[in-house]
Amino acid sequence: GAGVSQSPSNKVTEKGKDVELRCDPISGHTALYWYRQSLGQGLEFLIYFQGNSAPDKSGLPSDRFSAERTGGSVSTLTIQRTQQEDSAVYLCASSSLAGGHALRTDTQYFGPGTRLTVL
Amino acid sequence: KNEVEQSPQNLTAQEGEFITINCSYSVGISALHWLQQHPGGGIVSLFMLSSGKKKHGRLIATINIQEKHSSLHITASHPRDSAVYICAVGAGSFIQGAQKLVFGQGTRLTINP
Numbered sequence: 591g592a593g594v595s596q597s598p599s600n601k602v603t604e605k606g607k608d609v610e611l612r613c614d615p616i617s618g619h620t621a622l623y624w625y626r627q628s629l630g631q632g633l634e635f636l637i638y639f640q641g642n643s644a645p646d647k648s649g650l651p652s653d654r655f656s657a658e659r660t661g662g663s664v665s666t667l668t669i670q671r672t673q674q675e676d677s678a679v680y681l682c683a684s685s686s687l688a689g690g691h692a693l694r695t696d697t698q699y700f701g702p703g704t705r706l707t708v709l
Numbered sequence: 710k711n712e713v714e715q716s717p718q719n720l721t722a723q724e725g726e727f728i729t730i731n732c733s734y735s736v737g738i739s740a741l742h743w744l745q746q747h748p749g750g751g752i753v754s755l756f757m758l759s760s761g762k763k764k765h766g767r768l769i770a771t772i773n774i775q776e777k778h779s780s781l782h783i784t785a786s787h788p789r790d791s792a793v794y795i796c797a798v799g800a801g802s803f804i805q806g807a808q809k810l811v812f813g814q815g816t817r818l819t820i821n822p
Contacts, residue, residue, distance in 0.1 A: 623809065633795065633812040646809060648801065679750065698742070698810065700752040 592616070594701035596682050602707045603672055611667045611704045615684030622665050623685075623698060624657055628678040636680075639665065672708045679703040712736050715796050715813035723821055728783040730816045732796030735777065739808055743770050743781050744795040746815070752795075755781070786820045793817050 595614045603609050615622045624636040635649035639659040650656070654672075659665040669676055683698040713734045722728060732741070743755040756763050756770040758779075763770050767786075772779040783790055793815040799808040 625810070625812075632814045633797070633810075635809040635811065638809055646801065649809065681752065697754045697757050699754065700744075702751055 594682055594684050594699055596680075596701040596704050598704060599702065600705045600707075602709065604709050605674060606671055608668065608670045609672055609706065611669075611680050611706070613665045613667070613682030613684075613701060615663065615665070615682070616686075616699055617663075619684035619686045619699075620662070621685045621696075621698075622659055623683040624665070624667050625681045625683065626678040627681060627703075628675075631678075633681070636667070669706075672706075674708050677706055677708045679705050711814070712800070712811050713796055713798055713813040715794075715816050717816060718814065719817045719819075721819045721821065722786055724787055726786050726820075728786050728790070728818065728820075730781045730794050730796075730818070732779045732781070732813055733777060734779075734796075734798050734811075736798065736800045736811065738798040738800055740799045741772055741779050742797040742799070742810060743779075744797060746793040746795060748792070755794075783818075788820045788822050791819050 594616055597612045601609055621640045623638040625633050626636055627633045637645055637647050637650055637657045639645045654670045657665060657667045681703045682701040685696040685698045716731045740757050740759045742757045745753045745755050758770055758772050767784045769782040781794060795815045796813040797810040800811045801809050
């Protein structure tokens with residue numbers, strides 16, 4: 591079946607502009623995660639959604655970053671007033687409950703990422 | 710100190726060699742993940758484990774919960790195994806089976822023919 595998809599694959603923007611990045615998770619996956627990977631750096635967590643629960647926003651680096659998940663499926667990560675340090679690959683992942691067991695985490699499936707360049 | 714430490718950071722070996730990548734973590738976890746990132750950037754989940762050992766083809770992952778340590782082994786390594794291998798642990802708030810990942814810095818593996 592289809593994997594996690596992200597769009598656009600590449601985005602070049604000017605400093606100060608707002609950008610929206612989109613993630614389509616695997617159908618039926620209830621959990622959706624956003625991570626980013628800056629050039630030469632490791633991956634870092636931004637935010638995740640699970641079903642109808644309040645999202646875990648603990649990784650968002652500033653209030654310029656926000657994310658929504660509409661209808662429990664597609665998610666949009668918005669970065670307002672972009673800065674050069676926001677340049678990175680933004681990765682989305684999704685997962686399902688492991689065999690329906692709410693107390694066991696499950697494999698996360700990653701999308702191809704969106705490469706954001708802020709000039 | 711990072712919550713997840715990997716070693717070595719870079720590893721170059723000859724085809725056929727046995728490869729070991731190590732991961733130590735300092736936080737309580739629900740599960741540990743090994744991921745593979747190829748030069749094109751795509752990330753693939755190799756293993757998720759919370760105890761013992763798992764094997765898939767030439768790849769073996771082990772974890773020692775008491776010592777907070779995991780290893781990824783590759784037997785009979787091949788140039789196509791060249792990639793960045795990332796250790797990640799599920800940590801923090803746990804919402805109905807979902808939990809954020811905290812990542813190590815990755816190990817860049819190069820297998821020469």
